[in-house]
Amino acid sequence: MPTAAFVSPDDIRKGFSRAMSDMYRDEVPLYGALMALVADTNAGVLASDQGLAQHLQRTGEITRLDMERHGAIRLGTAAELATLCRLFAVMGMQPVGYYDLTPAGVPVHSTAFRAVHEHALNTSPFRVFTSLLRLELIENPELRAFADSALAKRSIFTPAALALIESAERDGGLNAEDADEFIRQALETFRWHHTATVTGAQYQQLSDQHRLIADVVAFKGPHINHLTPRTLDIDQVQAAMPGRGITPKAVIEGPPRRHCPILLRQTSFKALDEPIAFTDAKGSHSARFGEIEQRGVALTPKGRALYDRLLNAARDELGAFPNEGNAARYTQLMEQHFEAFPDDYAQMREQELAYFRYFVTERGLAARGTRDQPRTLDALIAAGHVDVEPLVYEDFLPVSAAGIFQSNLGDAAQSHYAANSNRAQFEKALGRQTIDELTLYAETQQRSIAECTGALLA
Template structure:
């Protein structure tokens, strides 16, 4: 069975499971599909860039949190069955969260077009915890097994025979889903859970439960500001702001979410029974994806977001209502003044974003006209010349990855109000994550650059 088909079937099965576990997620999917339909009807030319309504509305990314290096190593093999590899290194310790992360996704252009399912995968960094919490977390996780024997057997078969048959793939999906299912029975007593929570909500979420339940499953929307407003109009409690760039800038990634649910949880007591408690971790995230930025563009973006965060912290002191009202305008004003491009054409002309190029009908009919322009210009200058002459057209490369500041912001907005935070870390450790993976993490800039260069080569 082709890997993209296994990936698509697994993504749908996970979505169906999550709908049953979190009914509000099902409502969210209906709202997203309505907004996407309205947007594509109003902008029919967009379909060539983003795909059909079905293609966009089926797109998902999930998020999980793992506790042990060996869990990450096996998870990498599990995602490998579906043609997903680790891309990007994200250090969330800089935002006072004791995890670092990567994202598993397909990387080839045709595979992304068929199904771009992604899973943002975080690993607990026990080295950032205080001595007592570290030992308690290690002890709690020591004998945890998050994969079924059937899943392990099918991962081994996949590696031996280079893939799975249709029947094996169906069995793999059933077995693999068990890893991501919500279990309301905790592994630790309530007092231990509360100690973990005091250290960090992420420690409590990772070290207290039987497995890495999906924390969110994110659909892609084509107008996130409209969705954010519609959720609020429906009385759905959202995070205060849309995370990422301001409305109107077609760059990178914007995200919002409804607040994490408070779920009944059963904690073991010392009499062989359970006591009831609560846990807050699973929420409904939505994203809108835009143009991938080159390192120069990303550096400007990061600088402005850091500045906006400082202003935002001042606004928060005046209360959440003030922050909700003032932050979007402040962010837009900052980008208006300091981000040098507001359209895809400007991003391309200033060489701040990634684009793929192809010949127009005129370019196909007159290859000699393209040949005549190849006179020592850089590839970027040459593409601009060919675009002006109507011989080539450019399409922005969609940002397929994540933003650590946005991820951290949404994680924090959805933590239990009693959750503690670790001291801000300064020890980014990609090598530690790669050692746990047993693999290197791909650099998404290399992937986007290769995509752009390949399209230019095909023209030349």
């Protein structure tokens, strides 16, 4: 089959993202209300901040703002993770980063499947935070054996999805008809299940160990547990949610509000209590919620070290998990400690705290080849021949991810697990190594520098 007949993996990912959003909005109507609120907020921000609008236009992000999504899924076995890795590869998504959530009392470790090149990200930034249950952390050996047995009996991929994955791997891609069918079949893995595979008593045993364990083990397959539109002002959205009939979580995860946003901030509405049928009785289960994210600039290793130090200092001083009772105090402490982090892009660049993209300007092109043309990057920037834009952070924060998990599982779910990261075990299950996200940002930054110097100094 000629390569020209294949649909781009980026376009398959884009189609899958839209189908996932439509499915989730149908299943969780409150998510539709959340998306409408985010759209209204973004329109207001763009109308009032021309500088931000120009920045998004220049970087190409304006075209993907209304399709910015991430989702999350929780898996039970190594085989499920390995196959999902193959499924996402058909959509041009690779495992980026390793996240150990056990220090926050969540018995999983995770990665983020996403595109890795800036051009692919502009086509579709859809990413899926994918967690693998750590069965070895279930303390009761009988319950651990039961969970292992329950998971071994299920198959979370349709036969047609598996066949299409094999076809894409064998032939190097999918044609338009197969790509559409692949999206339909892949979607089934993420669909909600109204029936459990366990009795009410077994569900309760699993839930008593950890509510997330029940969420993973008690059903015939995983389900997308949230999707996330991107907002340009998360504080506005958080404040406006109650007026739209949406109850927000108490604390916005991530750094405090800043003039120059860094990394990632997240909030959500609390998980819905939804009716399900156990094998012997009717009951309910809480798992699905709606999340919102605001993304800032990606930080260098030096910037991440400073961020982690300030975050840990604020949390240590708080002395408790952030919740409704201490939300105001936590916000105050975060703002206080983060005064030590420069809130200015120029300073962040000078101190090598963040990554940036560089763009040739019309003035730079007009001056190309002239005798007094600047010859260094800093001089080109100073002369207005090159523009500098912050490089958007595409990944997740372990503390933010754990905070979102915990706030939607309830305080009773805050079990304590020893911090025992096991990246080697995760990557063995995955079937490949995860990609270091900081390397990707450094490569994107360097590509943009090379493009500028090549265009102006070659």
